[in-house]
Amino acid sequence: MIIINIKQLCGIQSPDKRLLQGKEMTDLPSIENAWLKVTDGKIADFGLMTELDPATFENADEVIDATGKLILPTWCDSHTHLVFAASREEEFLMKIQGKTYEEITAAGGGILNSARKLAHTPEEELYNSAAKRLNELIGLGTGAIEIKSGYGLSYDAELKMLRVIRKLKENFSIPVKATFLGAHAFPAEYKQDHKGYIDLLITKLLPQIADEGLADYIDAFCEQNYFSIEETEQIIDAGAKYGLKAKIHANQFTNTGAVQACVRKGALSVDHLEVTDDAVIESLKGSETIATLLPSCSLFINIPFANARGMIDAGLGVALASDFNPGTTPSGNMNLVVALACMRMKMLPAEAINAATLNGAYAMDLSSSYGSISKGKQANFMLTKEIPSVTFMPYSFGSNHIDTIFINGKKY
Numbered sequence: 001m002i003i004i005n006i007k008q009l010c011g012i013q014s015p016d017k018r019l020l021q022g023k024e025m026t027d028l029p030s031i032e033n034a035w036l037k038v039t040d041g042k043i044a045d046f047g048l049m050t051e052l053d054p055a056t057f058e059n060a061d062e063v064i065d066a067t068g069k070l071i072l073p074t075w076c077d078s079h080t081h082l083v084f085a086a087s088r089e090e091e092f093l094m095k096i097q098g099k100t101y102e103e104i105t106a107a108g109g110g111i112l113n114s115a116r117k118l119a120h121t122p123e124e125e126l127y128n129s130a131a132k133r134l135n136e137l138i139g140l141g142t143g144a145i146e147i148k149s150g151y152g153l154s155y156d157a158e159l160k161m162l163r164v165i166r167k168l169k170e171n172f173s174i175p176v177k178a179t180f181l182g183a184h185a186f187p188a189e190y191k192q193d194h195k196g197y198i199d200l201l202i203t204k205l206l207p208q209i210a211d212e213g214l215a216d217y218i219d220a221f222c223e224q225n226y227f228s229i230e231e232t233e234q235i236i237d238a239g240a241k242y243g244l245k246a247k248i249h250a251n252q253f254t255n256t257g258a259v260q261a262c263v264r265k266g267a268l269s270v271d272h273l274e275v276t277d278d279a280v281i282e283s284l285k286g287s288e289t290i291a292t293l294l295p296s297c298s299l300f301i302n303i304p305f306a307n308a309r310g311m312i313d314a315g316l317g318v319a320l321a322s323d324f325n326p327g328t329t330p331s332g333n334m335n336l337v338v339a340l341a342c343m344r345m346k347m348l349p350a351e352a353i354n355a356a357t358l359n360g361a362y363a364m365d366l367s368s369s370y371g372s373i374s375k376g377k378q379a380n381f382m383l384t385k386e387i388p389s390v391t392f393m394p395y396s397f398g399s400n401h402i403d404t405i406f407i408n409g410k411k412y
């Protein structure tokens, strides 16, 4: 397949570029009036229309004319809780009436509310609802995704969630990464027995998960009233024994030193970071740990937006992700995430797009094959409708600017 007359081909990187940091993020390398060729599901070549060799058309099954349209890599959403049993709009009403996330949790909402709903939901029903959501997200431009467990919080229900994620991996043509988030909240029966619950996670669940190959990563909600730094470190160490790198919920409500601890432990990512200071930013410098920011969560539960500007200006790379979940972010729309990053975190469109593509791929160990327009990478990209510029996408944030999604070079 060959696409011609592309108004702008955006997000071109050398195939070995894994991560963009600091000033590199302000550049969205692009060519205007371009062509792109796909062979065997991969990006075979691209270039300027003025230099297109007619031989390139030879053997092409299909030629698509993209006059007036742009091409970008698909979004790489590295933080979601896509598998859940039911929505929580009852909490939305409480929030509108002035209750904070903490108050809603104390009143029976929050993570345990989702866990109660999931406990009795059959695996097949969970799969069907998650598959429906994933289909919708791919239509909105998501071409790689991470999905967490964490609404099970028991031996059986955590495994049930992870098996649903495995089935999504098997049945969808985009990469799906699974994260074990048993340490999302302490179930009521373990409220006074943290050690007992952590033992269950480490000595019973993890070996079974490893046995079945159900997880790629391990996560914990490191926060006051959830998992302490010491408990989180224990979870990270236990995951490492089974080859699971850490992606940790850190600094969402308080600045407790969680980020520094995760960096010391070599976590792949620290996610949220709504509450930070200079010491947090300093700790990330020179590390392999990427800060993953979730602006839709800040919008929905009305907490501060992460200091993306401070991080990028300090030379760090940041990723953007949706945090799609029924409690704090009932949206997995990455177009909105990118727009919010521009509107509320002062990220330039180029920075936000890089953060939601190549850097998101880095946060899932996928940036060798996804996240940019590069020769040899998988042909996961979006063709926009006719729009004036790439900046128009976050600017005109309420509309859907996507014409066609290509996954492994095929129209989705």
Ligand SMILES: N=CN[C@@H](CCC(=O)O)C(=O)O
Residues within 6 Å of the ligand: 110, 111, 114, 221, 249, 252, 297, 323, 325, 326, 327, 328, 329
């Ligand atoms: N903060 C922890 N976990 C989710 C929200 C969980 C929920 O309320 O269901 C988050 O990333 O925001």
Ligand SMILES: [Zn+2]
Residues within 6 Å of the ligand: 079, 080, 081, 249, 323, 325
């Ligand atoms: Zn989350």
